[in-house]
Amino acid sequence: DAKTTQPNSMESNEEEPVHLPCNHSTISGTDYIHWYRQLPSQGPEYVIHGLTSNVNNRMASLAIAEDRKSSTLILHRATLRDAAVYYCILRDATSGTYKYIFGTGTRLKVLA
Amino acid sequence: DTGVSQNPRHKITKRGQNVTFRCDPISEHNRLYWYRQTLGQGPEFLTYFQNEAQLEKSRLLSDRFSAERPKGSFSTLEIQRTEQGDSAMYLCASSPLRGRVFGEKLFFGSGTQLSVL
Numbered sequence: 110d111a112k113t114t115q116p117n118s119m120e121s122n123e124e125e126p127v128h129l130p131c132n133h134s135t136i137s138g139t140d141y142i143h144w145y146r147q148l149p150s151q152g153p154e155y156v157i158h159g160l161t162s163n164v165n166n167r168m169a170s171l172a173i174a175e176d177r178k179s180s181t182l183i184l185h186r187a188t189l190r191d192a193a194v195y196y197c198i199l200r201d202a203t204s205g206t207y208k209y210i211f212g213t214g215t216r217l218k219v220l221a
Numbered sequence: 222d223t224g225v226s227q228n229p230r231h232k233i234t235k236r237g238q239n240v241t242f243r244c245d246p247i248s249e250h251n252r253l254y255w256y257r258q259t260l261g262q263g264p265e266f267l268t269y270f271q272n273e274a275q276l277e278k279s280r281l282l283s284d285r286f287s288a289e290r291p292k293g294s295f296s297t298l299e300i301q302r303t304e305q306g307d308s309a310m311y312l313c314a315s316s317p318l319r320g321r322v323f324g325e326k327l328f329f330g331s332g333t334q335l336s337v338l
Contacts, residue, residue: 153327153329208277
């Protein structure tokens with residue numbers, strides 16, 4: 110399974126946009142890019158996913174590079190509740206399973 | 222949608238004892254997954270079920286670990302002869318499977334934190 114690389118930690122001020130990067134240089138054509146986040150003392154929570162085109166939902170936006178070797182999760186206005194560990198994961202769409210390979214993720218700290 | 226429920230939330234046991242955790246997935250979710258997470262690391266896949274059939278097990282799942290999903294509803298994960306290295310958060314997740322269309326995401330429970338003394 111292809112791997113992803115993320116910064117260990119990032120900081121943001123409250124109500125400012127946050128751009129969380131992810132590198133996945135060995136991504137294959139059938140890999141979807143999934144993002145989950147994990148709040149303290151909780152299980153991971155789905156945020157967004159995409160294949161080639163940029164995606165938006167109520168939680169965030171996902172910007173995918175044209176060569177698909179990197180992507181960026183965008184939180185448009187960070188709140189204190191967004192402080193969490195964010196995981197970027199590749200999922201092979203042909204596998205039919207959610208046997209995710211999580212990395213160590215990016216710990217986002219939001220400053221009031 | 223009441224979410225994925227896991228019990229207990231915390232379990233403290235002595236080395237060598239057996240422990241069992243329970244997971245109740247979201248109703249009608251065919252697929253159920255178990256993951257394990259240690260401090261500072263992302264979750265690691267252990268095993269998954271489609272209905273009552275256990276379809277895949279990770280090499281992380283030693284013979285001291287056994288998981289069941291009788292009748293394709295709730296699942297249990299048992300660890301026999303616990304070791305200190307088993308201390309971790311055990312996470313359960315579920316997803317729907319409708320025909321040949323797979324769900325787009327996993328729904329995780331809040332986990333069971335195991336401490337082996």
